[in-house]
Amino acid sequence: MPIIDVKNLTKTFKIYKKEAGLSGAFKSLFSRKYEQKIAVNNVSIQIEEGELIGFIGPNGAGKTTTLKMLSGLLYPSEGSISVLGFKPFDRKKEFLKQIALVMGQKNQLWWDLPPMDTFLLNKEIYEISDKDFKERVEELSELLDVKDIIHVQVRKLSLGQRMRCELIAALLHRPRIFFLDEPTIGLDVVVQQRLRHFIKEYNQKYKATILLTSHYMQDVKALCKRVIVINYGEIIYDGNLDRLMAEYAKKGDSDVDDVIRRFFQHKRKPQP
Amino acid sequence: MSRFLRIFSLYSQHVFQYRARNFIWFLISFINPLVLLLFWQGILSKNSVLNGWTIESIRTYYLFLIAGQALLIHHVELTVGFLDIKQGELVRELLKPTSYMRTRFIAETPWRLLQGFYAFVSMIPIVYFLDVSVHISTNTAVILLAILTALNAFIISFLFKMVLGFTAFWLTNIDSLLEANDVLMFSLSGILLPLNLLPSWMQTLAQFTPYPYMLYYPISAFIGIYNTTELIQIIFAQFGIMAVLLLIYKLMWHQGLKKFSGVGQ
Numbered sequence: 001m002p003i004i005d006v007k008n009l010t011k012t013f014k015i016y017k018k019e020a021g022l023s024g025a026f027k028s029l030f031s032r033k034y035e036q037k038i039a040v041n042n043v044s045i046q047i048e049e050g051e052l053i054g055f056i057g058p059n060g061a062g063k064t065t066t067l068k069m070l071s072g073l074l075y076p077s078e079g080s081i082s083v084l085g086f087k088p089f090d091r092k093k094e095f096l097k098q099i100a101l102v103m104g105q106k107n108q109l110w111w112d113l114p115p116m117d118t119f120l121l122n123k124e125i126y127e128i129s130d131k132d133f134k135e136r137v138e139e140l141s142e143l144l145d146v147k148d149i150i151h152v153q154v155r156k157l158s159l160g161q162r163m164r165c166e167l168i169a170a171l172l173h174r175p176r177i178f179f180l181d182e183p184t185i186g187l188d189v190v191v192q193q194r195l196r197h198f199i200k201e202y203n204q205k206y207k208a209t210i211l212l213t214s215h216y217m218q219d220v221k222a223l224c225k226r227v228i229v230i231n232y233g234e235i236i237y238d239g240n241l242d243r244l245m246a247e248y249a250k251k252g253d254s255d256v257d258d259v260i261r262r263f264f265q266h267k268r269k270p271q272p
Numbered sequence: 273m274s275r276f277l278r279i280f281s282l283y284s285q286h287v288f289q290y291r292a293r294n295f296i297w298f299l300i301s302f303i304n305p306l307v308l309l310l311f312w313q314g315i316l317s318k319n320s321v322l323n324g325w326t327i328e329s330i331r332t333y334y335l336f337l338i339a340g341q342a343l344l345i346h347h348v349e350l351t352v353g354f355l356d357i358k359q360g361e362l363v364r365e366l367l368k369p370t371s372y373m374r375t376r377f378i379a380e381t382p383w384r385l386l387q388g389f390y391a392f393v394s395m396i397p398i399v400y401f402l403d404v405s406v407h408i409s410t411n412t413a414v415i416l417l418a419i420l421t422a423l424n425a426f427i428i429s430f431l432f433k434m435v436l437g438f439t440a441f442w443l444t445n446i447d448s449l450l451e452a453n454d455v456l457m458f459s460l461s462g463i464l465l466p467l468n469l470l471p472s473w474m475q476t477l478a479q480f481t482p483y484p485y486m487l488y489y490p491i492s493a494f495i496g497i498y499n500t501t502e503l504i505q506i507i508f509a510q511f512g513i514m515a516v517l518l519l520i521y522k523l524m525w526h527q528g529l530k531k532f533s534g535v536g537q
Contacts, residue, residue: 013533068363068534071367072366072367073363073366073367073532073534074532074533074534075529075530089529091366093369093370094369096367096368096369097369099367100367101363101367103363106360106361106363106364107364108364108367110286112286112289112290113285113286113289117282117285117286120278120282121279121282122368124275124278124279124282125279125368125369125370126369127275
């Protein structure tokens, strides 16, 4: 039975369209035009426990919106979602205790306090025992090489150090499902590699189900066997990364970015 | 130490990082009552009585107003409206297996306690230099009911400010709404004048808003303006306001989350 079961999921946003110029601004005082934008369109996905899946697509394709619906942050316009047997938007305590979402552009660490204070807060919120907390902080800070910085004020840390501490904060409660949205964005190559290594190790050691979005195809290539490709809110490929490579790679082509680019050119639809 | 206290302690540590900001915010709520205290000191002679207010009771009123504004009036609408909803910080709270209301309440309370501390410290020189003799009820039952009125005021202020913050789910900019609230708060909560010195139509209007229940009634209760029967009526009215605010809170939270886009509105 799939741990994540999504059927015909759709999300639309109401967007205000303002006419350009002063006259447009004046008109908007009395009457405003809105239009519906479909961010995710009729998406169906099944994911088994322990899978590590790459969720890829260009900017605005609907990756983050899908992750937000799967983690209960956004209310779906249509369709059904079951994650660990729960409807995510109900935000049941038992559900939230088993998932984590890390977004490369949002943080949960307290900016003016050391990461350790956020870890301690999460310890209380997730009701982690003293013994487990100590072990997990030690293990995760060792793996991510942040032992020396967890008592330093967050604002003094580099982006890479902060991201590694974000991962610790998100994983202290040992989530069964881990959503990662652009975790390596803006990081240097060395830190990117370290994070990839960590994600793979975490998946293998704890059998956690991981859904990863990334702009860096190297992340997906290094970590995922299965990829889901989304464009204009619709899933255009769901399957083995190797098969995608075999179908769209040219002779001697080793760069996965080129393959994906070719794939998009092949599948491109006119923008609505 | 219970889990609740440990979380409270962590949020308190967070608040203590911002000593200067906290103190400046306190000064804002300190200066208005102080100016009004000096104003009344100048116009009321020693033996005059105005609608039941003597120079002693009115000086105590504005002195207590300093503490009341610091301790009882939350400013959580700024965090909720601007940071959580508009900038999308609500995302991190929604992912936690804990109630958003509880988190905000625990996070906000240390601010009130620290500002309350500043208020009590600042009252000492005022009492000393302006020679204010504090006029407080000596009836134990009245004092106990006054404490309950103040606790209710603390909760009403919190719920009301949360609801104000939630308007950010629908409004592009909530600045004007918050400014309108400041004007109403100044006029109807007893900051400008004790309520019974306002025109009767304004007194009637104020009864149908939460404003006097957040400051005027608890402060007047400590001074001994009301007897126990009147205080019980005020407390029941506060319970009614809390129930209505809680209902509005639940409705707005439920509907607002469906509109929340998670990246800032």
